[in-house]
Amino acid sequence: MEHTENTRSNTDWQGILLQKLKDAKEAQHVLQHLSTSEKNALLEEMAQALLAHEEAILAANAKDVEEAKAKAMPKARIDRLMLTPNRIQAMVEGLRAVAALEDPVGRVARSFTRPNGLMIRQVHVPFGVIAIIYEARPNVTVDASALALKAGSSVVLRGSSETLHSNTAIVKALHVALDKLHLPRALVTLIDLPEREAVDVIIEARGTIDLVIPRGGAGLIHHVVDRARVPVIETGVGNNHLFIDRSANLDMAVRITVDAKTDRPSVCNAIETLLVHQEIAETFLPRVAEALMARGVELRACPQSLTILHHAGFDAKPLQPEDDRTEYLDLILAVRTVPDLDAAIEHIQRYGTKHSEAIVTEDPQNAQRFLQSVDAAAVYHNASTRFTDGYEFGFGAEMGISTQKLHARGPVGLLELTTLKYEITGEGQVRGHS
Amino acid sequence: MEHTENTRSNTDWQGILLQKLKDAKEAQHVLQHLSTSEKNALLEEMAQALLAHEEAILAANAKDVEEAKAKAMPKARIDRLMLTPNRIQAMVEGLRAVAALEDPVGRVARSFTRPNGLMIRQVHVPFGVIAIIYEARPNVTVDASALALKAGSSVVLRGSSETLHSNTAIVKALHVALDKLHLPRALVTLIDLPEREAVDVIIEARGTIDLVIPRGGAGLIHHVVDRARVPVIETGVGNNHLFIDRSANLDMAVRITVDAKTDRPSVCNAIETLLVHQEIAETFLPRVAEALMARGVELRACPQSLTILHHAGFDAKPLQPEDDRTEYLDLILAVRTVPDLDAAIEHIQRYGTKHSEAIVTEDPQNAQRFLQSVDAAAVYHNASTRFTDGYEFGFGAEMGISTQKLHARGPVGLLELTTLKYEITGEGQVRGHS
Numbered sequence: 023m024e025h026t027e028n029t030r031s032n033t034d035w036q037g038i039l040l041q042k043l044k045d046a047k048e049a050q051h052v053l054q055h056l057s058t059s060e061k062n063a064l065l066e067e068m069a070q071a072l073l074a075h076e077e078a079i080l081a082a083n084a085k086d087v088e089e090a091k092a093k094a095m096p097k098a099r100i101d102r103l104m105l106t107p108n109r110i111q112a113m114v115e116g117l118r119a120v121a122a123l124e125d126p127v128g129r130v131a132r133s134f135t136r137p138n139g140l141m142i143r144q145v146h147v148p149f150g151v152i153a154i155i156y157e158a159r160p161n162v163t164v165d166a167s168a169l170a171l172k173a174g175s176s177v178v179l180r181g182s183s184e185t186l187h188s189n190t191a192i193v194k195a196l197h198v199a200l201d202k203l204h205l206p207r208a209l210v211t212l213i214d215l216p217e218r219e220a221v222d223v224i225i226e227a228r229g230t231i232d233l234v235i236p237r238g239g240a241g242l243i244h245h246v247v248d249r250a251r252v253p254v255i256e257t258g259v260g261n262n263h264l265f266i267d268r269s270a271n272l273d274m275a276v277r278i279t280v281d282a283k284t285d286r287p288s289v290c291n292a293i294e295t296l297l298v299h300q301e302i303a304e305t306f307l308p309r310v311a312e313a314l315m316a317r318g319v320e321l322r323a324c325p326q327s328l329t330i331l332h333h334a335g336f337d338a339k340p341l342q343p344e345d346d347r348t349e350y351l352d353l354i355l356a357v358r359t360v361p362d363l364d365a366a367i368e369h370i371q372r373y374g375t376k377h378s379e380a381i382v383t384e385d386p387q388n389a390q391r392f393l394q395s396v397d398a399a400a401v402y403h404n405a406s407t408r409f410t411d412g413y414e415f416g417f418g419a420e421m422g423i424s425t426q427k428l429h430a431r432g433p434v435g436l437l438e439l440t441t442l443k444y445e446i447t448g449e450g451q452v453r454g455h456s
Numbered sequence: 457m458e459h460t461e462n463t464r465s466n467t468d469w470q471g472i473l474l475q476k477l478k479d480a481k482e483a484q485h486v487l488q489h490l491s492t493s494e495k496n497a498l499l500e501e502m503a504q505a506l507l508a509h510e511e512a513i514l515a516a517n518a519k520d521v522e523e524a525k526a527k528a529m530p531k532a533r534i535d536r537l538m539l540t541p542n543r544i545q546a547m548v549e550g551l552r553a554v555a556a557l558e559d560p561v562g563r564v565a566r567s568f569t570r571p572n573g574l575m576i577r578q579v580h581v582p583f584g585v586i587a588i589i590y591e592a593r594p595n596v597t598v599d600a601s602a603l604a605l606k607a608g609s610s611v612v613l614r615g616s617s618e619t620l621h622s623n624t625a626i627v628k629a630l631h632v633a634l635d636k637l638h639l640p641r642a643l644v645t646l647i648d649l650p651e652r653e654a655v656d657v658i659i660e661a662r663g664t665i666d667l668v669i670p671r672g673g674a675g676l677i678h679h680v681v682d683r684a685r686v687p688v689i690e691t692g693v694g695n696n697h698l699f700i701d702r703s704a705n706l707d708m709a710v711r712i713t714v715d716a717k718t719d720r721p722s723v724c725n726a727i728e729t730l731l732v733h734q735e736i737a738e739t740f741l742p743r744v745a746e747a748l749m750a751r752g753v754e755l756r757a758c759p760q761s762l763t764i765l766h767h768a769g770f771d772a773k774p775l776q777p778e779d780d781r782t783e784y785l786d787l788i789l790a791v792r793t794v795p796d797l798d799a800a801i802e803h804i805q806r807y808g809t810k811h812s813e814a815i816v817t818e819d820p821q822n823a824q825r826f827l828q829s830v831d832a833a834a835v836y837h838n839a840s841t842r843f844t845d846g847y848e849f850g851f852g853a854e855m856g857i858s859t860q861k862l863h864a865r866g867p868v869g870l871l872e873l874t875t876l877k878y879e880i881t882g883e884g885q886v887r888g889h890s
Contacts, residue, residue, distance in 0.1 A: 140843060233861065278886055281886035284888070285887055406882075406885065415576060427687060428667070448838045452711055452842070453842035
């Protein structure tokens with residue numbers, strides 16, 4: 023995000039920003055008293071407003087795309103930025119899908135009565151204000167708003183400057199829906215200030231912002247995690263591994279490898295490294311190489327793998343030390359042989375980012391050992407890592423995949439966007455003997 | 457903690473410290489494969505080692521007490537520091553109580569099968585390494601170790617320099633127990649380096665320390681929350697309120713007020729402010745003042761309350777603006793009248809620390825509104841705030857009271873000291889159509 027030429031002082035824009043955050047906090051109290059059907063009616067109103075504003079949104083998006091092209095933004099990124107009537111329709115359907123989900127607010131997590139008669143209920147309640155810091159995709163503006171509002175929180179949106187026209191047009195439509203239902207616009211607050219440091223003001227606003235979720239590349243995520251003084255849910259870097267054990271069904275192993283690498287290489291639940299038990303490497307590597315290369319995957323192989331692949335007539339580059347730590351997000355796969363299961367687990371513990379890890383094996387003991395020993399949000403036996411996803415888990419929608427151990431680990435669905443509160447009802451109980 | 461005279465360079469002590477943390481991480485893998493009964497046997501061995509080392513522990517503690525007296529430490533703090541055979545017996549019983557608790561590791565939080573046949577289990581698993589940064593009380597050394605180990609994590613202990621002799625002697629005993637069972641000493645790691653910055657190294661050790669819990673005063677907690685780059689569970693500042701509604705049963709209201717203020721004024725679940733509906737203030741304030749003053753409570757009253765109290769012949773000081781934000785932790789109570797329920801809620805939202813808040817009312821609608829609107833870890837209707845406690849909630853033991861919204865909110869018991877992992881078992885499922 024570029025600095026503007028104008029000469030607003032720090033206090034000006036920071037004051038404006040802090041006021042916006044406070045307004046978002048204040049507005050949330052209204053949400054707390056809306057029923058589920060009132061929240062769903064709001065989401066439907068938003069869906070209709072998006073459709074009604076389709077033309078304006080597409081026109082604004084065209085400006086963003088034009089500016090992106092002028093800056094020679096990479097094609098893949100322009101593609102993610104670009105909106106079409108189909109993509110707007112998908113946002114509308116997303117809003118309706120969230121409306122159809124069970125309301126997490128008020129759900130009782132635990133409920134028990136103590137010997138002294140105190141009734142204790144642990145209830146899911148809204149966070150308050152959820153801030154989303156994100157890059158490129160304008161659909162996040164709608165998805166994040168829908169999830170936060172349904173979970174009873176107001177939402178503060180800080181997208182990248184590249185999507186500012188699109189996001190402004192989308193939020194304008196969402197505000198029309200809020201107006202129609204006489205709800206405060208501050209429930210959906212777009213932070214459109216040009217100052218780059220606005221992100222830091224948001225993530226340091228303890229007491230006003232209750233939760234921040236960064237969605238984007240590793241640089242953004244690390245910046246937020248390092249600087250934030252408000253609670254963070256860290257989403258997504260996935261340097262994931264697939265280990266093919268000695269006893270693996272090799273047909274299954276090929277199918278899962280191809281899916282986990284090529285189904286959608288640019289996402290965080292794809293694999294980046296294939297670990298192969300050395301005793302089956304000679305049989306397995308040529309078979310999987312053939313299937314992968316048919317899909318244009320470049321292989322980077324350890325010395326032993328390289329020998330086997332070259333000997334079988336396949337092309338592969340030598341693996342470099344940095345490959346072990348690289349999330350390619352591309353049609354590239356690191357390949358390593360390992361002497362046994364424990365070596366595979368050790369490699370994963372050393373280089374993995376605790377996102378999604380998988381083993382293919384027919385040996386139930388090895389499967390159990392892998393599932394138990396590997397420390398990650400999702401650990402798979404005989405299935406593709408691509409299933410780490412809110413929809414695939416049946417949560418309906420998600421705000422990203424959390425790779426941290428606090429609170430939400432794995433797909434962040436509606437339930438994970440709430441916090442808990444103990445409500446205790448008594449009849450005058452006191453603890454002391456006074 | 458004072459700097460030492462010796463001239464170790466930064467790299468020396470930081471290197472030593474980081475190695476200790478890595479050893480703690482490495483040692484944890486052993487714990488992961490211990491059964492519940494093996495963990496319980498370890499806790500029993502520790503209990504016996506404490507008893508066997510009682511003399512050495514008391515002697516070490518006497519040194520700490522002597523040094524504290526030489527430094528003219530306040531008496532209440534010396535009392536918390538001092539160990540006696542009874543207090544050692546209490547630690548022993550604490551270890552046995554934790555052994556008797558249900559093992560949280562492996563407990564299945566959710567379990568479901570997807571239409572494609574994937575079996576998904578969300579399982580409680582250890583964090584890894586839990587660091588505790590604490591002040592004064594040497595019993596925390598034992599309690600924290602017991603809870604962390606039972607929850608499958610190794611523990612890194614950083615007590616204050618004032619308890620160093622005691623903690624060293626206690627941990628020496630715990631190590632004897634580990635030795636006896638051929639378990640690595642690094643499962644219980646005392647950080648006894650004199651450098652004050654050791655705390656910062658611990659709380660910035662991303663990837664090695666999985667969770668840090670500060671236990672102590674507001675200064676310590678804020679320092680840890682501000683600087684930490686590892687996940688934190690923020691415990692404890694409790695600026696708590698009790699609101700007496702118009703329809704309250706006044707006998708009950710007096711009883712709860714007295715308990716919540718005087719049962720143990722120095723702890724975080726005591727109340728600091730009494731809010732009284734103005735329509736009952738004239739009747740209620742003299743009654744509660746009498747009961748409170750009989751227990752030596754000093755009252756600091758708002759103008760309206762002051763008039764009523766003075767008129768009824770009770771002593772009270774005028775409330776100062778800073779009183780609203782003060783956690784007295786002492787026999788002092790701020791008293792305010794409020795025009796209605798909403799004003800009480802507003803005051804609490806403004807000044808409360810989201811710990812424990814209570815209403816006394818016979819009006820079910822007001823009770824419901826209070827329970828729903830007040831944003832705190834524990835919200836009470838017709839009961840004392842003193843019940844916010846792991847034992848009182850039936851969790852058996854606790855690592856403190858969390859006032860944050862992520863992960864654990866309220867008493868932090870064994871279950872809250874674990875994280876979650878999804879274990880997914882398939883039969884070769886892939887997501888794409890490749």
